[in-house]
Amino acid sequence: MPVDTHCPYCALQCGMRLTGTTVAPREFPTSRGGLCQKGWTAAAVLDSPGRLTTPLVRTGGELRPASWGTALDTVARRVRALQDTHGRDAVAVFGGGGLTNEKAYLLGKFARVALGTARIDYNGRFCMSSAAAASTRAFGLDRGLPFPVSDLAGAGAVLLAGANPAETMPPFTQHLAGAELVVVDPRRTPTAEAATLHLQPAPGTDLALALGVLHAVVADGHLDKAYVAERTTGFDDAWRIAAAWWPERVERVTGVAAADQRRAAALLAEAGSAYVLTARGTEQHAGGTDTVGAWINLALALGLPGRLGSGFGCLTGQGNGQGGREHGQKADQLPGYRRLDDPAARAHVAGVWGVDPDSLPGPGPSAAELLDSDARALLVFGSNPVVSAPDAGRVTGWLAGLGLLVVADVVLSETARHADVVLPVTQWAEEDGTLTNLEGRILLRRKAVDPPAEVRTDLDVLAGLAVRLGQPAARFPADAEAVFDELRRASAGGPADYAGVTYDRLRAGEALHWPVPRVDHPGTPRLFLDSFAHPDGRARFAPVDHSGPAEAPDDEFPLVVTTGRVLAHYQSGAQTRLVPELASAVPSCFVEVHPDTAARVGLADGDSALVSSRRGSVVARVRAVASMRPDVVFLPFHFAGEGRANLLTNPALDPVSGMPEFKVCAGRLSPVEVR
């Protein structure tokens, strides 16, 4: 019996039809019938030999099969013991942007009610946090794309800042086919290849580039003065900074020709319909929030946001990267994109949960800080920080020093290998659940196949643990629809209001973009058309300036290391490395480097190289790429062991968003003897 569903991977959530474990694409507005290789092969993880099929508990130093009763009892007992000795914050929770809305919601509730800990955050902190913070600052609200993806098809020009959708969400690029593309990327990616204009800045200089293009917009007469006057505040202060960044000065910092900056400004201004979109390349910096703010400034100067046929947006990464940041697994947040430090929000949510508002903990540390805190136990759901966290070697050491590490996952991830208790949970096609895609549309993914016998849903696991920790069973339902109905009430009246979304409406195929405040409300495909979400209805320019990366190259580490993704793998690769077709497409870590830079240290295409930073070393196969900047090397971060690119990355954090500086650190390249 075929079941219409969506791909388990990225936020585009391509439409697919699953018949048993056979995948076929289907028409859907975001994917237009397309699937990339990850989507086509997604079902391979369902029956992969690498699949977890029973709980594991570490005994005598080894992870050994155990019953669910033993596993959950062990977790509950040790959690209680640690909390009794060290306080409730001794136990921390780490979630993921791939979890369904129901899981993310219940995980947040579990942390704050059953565990009573302030320490909960998730891997979306490494993903969407800078864009979210900048959008909230500028518009008063953060929804990745505040318009449907299909609106892009009418664009005359699109600027992609640090986005490589040709590899990260290939079917998305169909929507860009009619537009003049301006691609900002230090590498000549497949997306950049297809661009009308490729701006290739030195890593970590995007903010300066955005200032230069803004300068050109003003100096060349493209400023939308009426829009700036009527719909924004703060232009003068933002311009004062941009005025000091004339394109020739920006050229010297970024390496992007002044003429190209002016051309980018003209392409966007003269397109009639234009969009500015950001993604991780420009966001994953210690100055990521300000950098996104600079791109938003550009969009505002051109009069794009909040107008039909133009706009600003960010391309969300993980499958539920949008919903995952709305419903309470974030350190500072309650369901409905409410703030944890807002007394009214606390009262509302505590009311839904049937607890005293004062019993709710306050905001906790961001993900990277949490993984460096004095917590004694960590419960991980749907994340693999051993591979995906910055300065991964240090994080791995921190995990090893915990009194208790619990990992709920589909496969035995690198993080799970370090765990004391491993809980096998269901995945995408084995369970019901909702996700919110990159355009804020809520999607129902329905169960299509039965999970292995000893595999439970995350909701089940949370319910089981909550009861063992003394919570009433009724407070932690394990049925997805029941959890969703509670989420609707908890989110009601919040910025991300799901009150009017029901499983029945989703089953009927309704396209519902939040906010949906009532069941008779049609949803909100386009935000901001009348006003922005600040009290005065205006968007805010951000007075942001360029300051550069946290770690600059020097004599010892003369190169800039940047990290990213390849088409064949997803995130930490825990799933995709198990798919033979994907593993053979890109089997191991590689380092893209200019052939001259490689040759200078005696390396050539195909050689094994050692890439080092102040924090660690990675072994990677050399890919000599002539379009690389000679001062930059690139590594994908999907690989484990000695191919872990995050052994190199700098954990310097954005002061606003808590985003680590994944995209720039100083490094060195040298040959490695083949072992």
Added chain:
Amino acid sequence: MRHVLVVGYGMAGARLAEEVRRRDPDGARVALTVVGEERHPAYNRVLLSGVLGGSLRTDSVRLQDPSWPARHHVDLRAGSVTGVDRAARRVTLTDGSTVDYDVLVLATGSRPWLPPVEGLVVDGGLAPGAVAFRTLDDCAAILAASRPGAPVAVLGGGLLGLEAARGLAHRGNLVTVVHPVGHLMERQLDPAAGRVLAATLATLGIETRLGVTAARYLPGDGLKLADGGLVPADLVVVSAGVRPETTLAAAAGITVDGGIVVDDALRTSDPRVHALGDCARHPGTVSGLVQPAWEQAAVLADLLTGTDPAARYRGTPVVTRLKARDVDLAALGEVHTDVDDADAEVLCLQDAARGRYAKLVLREERVTGAIVLGAPDAAAAITQLYDRGAPAPADRLALLLGRAGSGQPASPVDLPASATICRCNTVTKRALVTAWRSGARSAADLATSTRATTGCGGCRDAVGVIATWLADTDPTR
């Protein structure tokens, strides 16, 4: 708390005030008084050619909004300093008032140098119809005096003169540049580059008279040249260079040698007096540019606020960029090195017909000099290599030509078998050929059997071309 008095509220002085307040926002460490001479708030001189060209309004080039000094605990005084009593650590202003200081910073900038042209200077100032190109007021005067279509002479074919010329030509003036040297921008360009630049300017309607001095200014008529020729002009814009403004320093007995002499801590001969920007002379720094002044401001702010007592200014590599519409010119380092120089590697390409000239000087694999005219992206890449002292790519020609050197993509038919045709599904050309041999007989069949084209669809054309090629060459058909 130390009292720092800054004389001059131009680009250097205003920047210093900002840098100090960035490090000491509430004025807890440093009390700051700034004396400014011009009637406008500090503005960005680099953007004056934009004002002249009409793309920027006067208030768009202000460095700070008018309330900035007050909001940042900066005591801004209008006027100029008439004298410094270093022993008493006190300055006197034009209105007779005095200001005491612990540290004095001279940011007095520079003033235009006026060439010895008969009739150009009257009573110590420029004659009617002649104006310098240095200040916002100069800009206003030029704009007021130059009706579109009117002839304008620019005295001086250096960077600023050419930017002014371009701005005026863009406004519709008939511009003639008079330059006493045999080629334009002789400090930054070699003669051949100067010739290509002159040709480029000619296509934009700017005439040049080179190797000849102006002998006499005839108000209302124009310039009489030393060779007897006449350049008609309703307005003469004087842009013949600048001289550091050192009058105050010299009168105070501070060492001046073509500029106020400073060390790496921006200290003058009096350790309580600093200088920065155009008025200062630091070894290894060419004055008259903004970048050194701003870098000096950051260093001096580190020192004055105690943020980094070890901060030192070591000079700024100079990269000259002509900011003129439709003319893209960058020059850096040693530009006069001959192509036959035995100790250097010198590449040179001249394409005068298309306004392009590129010269690259390398020593020990490093870029030590370059002129890039009409090849904007090459200029950007070369500048970065120069600034960072990074080794140049082995493919020097590609570096010299920039994007212009990249070829057209090959037809999929000519690609190697291992080339990926469909990236979304990792389908190589070999896989398509194999599928064809296994029975696929059309682009649609190839898609079904290999999944090529089923992701973003971007390879549909390529797969179609390969299918046609396979059909045409298939021996079984």
